[in-house]
Amino acid sequence: MTKIIHCTVNGQETEVAIDIRESLADMLRQRLHLTSVKKGCEVGECGACTVLVDGEAIDSCIYLADWADGKHILTVEGLRGPNGELSPIQQAFIEEAAVQCGFCTPGIIMSAVEIVGSGKQYTRDEIRKLISGHLCRCTGYQNILNAVERAVNEAYQFLQQGEP
């Protein structure tokens, strides 16, 4: 059955006709061509399809498109600034060599956005736990941890400086 839903995708109000059986991942990929949303398992095991729904990181392959009605969705395509500048998290992933094949990258970046967005400081072990829902076969997570840790620290310091 087809249904029209309304949601905000990467800051843009969007009206999409969906099949009520389809996943959010399929909606984002097939209907909106937001192909940063990757699929490595389609059953919620690898985290490659992670996007933010109302600020919360979810596996979009096991989240029905229908549930996104009225919600705010953010994918990696929505992270760059108005003139195309990279977000600090994206920059950290590049500079820390946290990217190899890149297939897990958009999903992990979205989790990092959630982590960094909390404004909290985390220990390395806490970050380890926070990203443990993502599988990466290329990096051994070492440089991914470095990148996320760096982004967390930068954001935290920025917030501290901003405090009166």
Added chain:
Amino acid sequence: MAIGKSMNRVDAYEKVTGQAQYTDDFFEGEMLTAKVLHSTIANGWVKKIDTSEAEKLPGVVKIVTCFDVPDIQFPTPGHPWSTEEAHQDVSDRKLLNQRVRLYGDDIAAVVALDSVAASRALKAIRVEYEEYLPLLSPEEAMAEGAPLMHEEYPGNILKHHTLIEGDYEKAASEDGLLFVEGDFQTQIVQHCHIEPPISYAYMKKDRITVVSSTQIPHIVRRVVGQALGIPWGHIRVIKPYIGGGFGNKQEVLYEPLNAFLSMQVGGRCVKLELTREETFICTRTRHAISFHETTGVRPDGRLVARRVKIVSNQGGYASHGHAIAANAANEFRHLYQADGALEVDVSTVYTSMASAGAMRAYGIPQAAFALESHMDDIALRLGMDPIELRKKNMMKLGYVDPGTGIACYSSGLEECIDRGMAYIHWAEKRKQYQNQTGPIRRGVGMSIFSYKTGVYPISLETASCRMVLNQDGTMQLQMGATEIGQGADTVFTQMAADSVGFLPENVHIVSFQDTDVTPFDTGAYASRQTYVSGMALKKTAGIFRERILDYASYMLQKPADSMDIRDSWIVCRETGEQLLGMDALAMESFYSLDNSVHITAEATNHCKSNTFAFGACFAEIEVDIPLGKIKVLDIINIHDSGVLINPKLAEAQVHGGMSMGLGYALGEQLLYDKKGKPLNNNFLDYKLQTSLDTPELHVDFVQTVDPSAPFGNKALGEPPAIPVAPAIRNALLHATGVAVNSLPLNPQKLVEAFTENGLLNGGALHV
């Protein structure tokens, strides 16, 4: 100089912004979906397939079964083709198979409007089988009366050979030798690239295009041609970004079937993507190999008489065939040289399990586990430090492999070991952890390896490169070699910058391969590309430079050999004075009314050399004896991969390999039930390393300058996965005195081993 600098990856921007396009990210108008019907028995025949119900379902476009495909058997491995029949790969499968040789064999395929319709059709297909006994180990497969997996291979032995150096019996008769024996067994694991295998195919006129997530686009073209019996020139293969391969995509898996299915529906575009569950059982795995080693050693630690029996579990189809077990055998010859004899008896045996193929380091992780564990057992028996034993026997500079002629041109192995010892505080901790008691014990262990760079002289090594000058004085760089996540495009950019004299930002590498336009290269495998394809790049750069300097000579009226190219400028060779910008030169060369020349260069390099990379792993672990659990406290890999083109990316490669090695050591294993059905072919039950399972990964390099290499560089991509498992096993031996000789070292196995060795008694600690 760009070489030696840790420049950022040239493809990182696309990958962090979602712009990088992988095979599933293209939209070609109508795209039909194909799904494959897999057998639900492990061994037997398809007697009948009834598709009548399935065909009636809405959205189904076409169903083909194993009774409809061309009667052509074809080879699948990503090897260079051999024009000599005797050296050609085994052709033992068809597009779809009536003879079922593993649980999940491909027996029919559905093309439908979408994946829901395709899945429903699969469920509606009725299959009748004649079932044979599943053969779940080489022993079962070689047993009297076992059904033959392939009629052409009696005893289910795909191939057997013996490697002989010296006279074993004579060497073994030396007085005073101590003999140590050991049996070792490795398990089946899978590559687990996060992007599943995927391709799509469509026809335009009489040519077919296949877009695929592959490491080897030019080989895919050849195999599609062979499998379908169509001229190779009618096939175009495009390789976009790929989400990891690790050897699994060094094989032509489903592209031929995908192309066939498109042809069956009038050339309409058909996409074929595997699920994760299919990926585990229907693609390739790492060979489970058993080793029996007997070593006669002098009291001073010199190895004298070595005998090894290797049996490799091939699974249902030959894939890379015997090459992997043969490579494993060679490691025994390469890493240590006996003062006497070495005899290795090697067999590869068909079974009815997932077909094993190439996986990162091609048989050497298996060999290293057996060989390096055995070395520690020998050291223990001799009461000698395992490092002293290794240093006494390991490959030295100048060694020449008597079988292949590959020579050791450079070796930093000894220094790798010394650095590892210093890092882990070897001497101190070996002593400190002796004679421990209690439930928690610690140990340190290590292992070493050697690894070839490319496949010469076993197979052809050929590569090519093209450079094109753009109007703005930048260069378009085209390689037949492929980027598969390892960073190839970045290091080629660095090599090209230095070899021509351009700034790295003025080198634009074309990341995609398209066999219609990309120069020929066999692809990403065998850690060959920086070496073999690097040679082609260097050769091309020489021609390109010469042509640029010739044009500069015409423009500036100066002899070409008085000038040089540096930082994208034509400069005076002697003084370095900047004479002409590359942008000005390029504009003139394109649009000159007197002398318009489009400056390009292309060259093939037939590489006729090979060289050894080396390395070591040192690990410190803590063992919880009642829980049977190993915690890795500290781990370091030290590599001699020659000159590092990009140290930061090199380090990242090592991280990934170490993580794969940790999974191999501690948890990963594909399990089967008694009927040959896989039990854990998904990411929930197959224990892939997560960030929580992975300790901090430490890396160091000893940079030798290899004289045979284009830039002093040697193999790097695969080696990091090799030494981790034996280092951990040896640390376990040090911590507990218990030698566990099979992988993975998981709690169940360790508790059994501790119980057997009297450390545990019904779960209670004994000592």
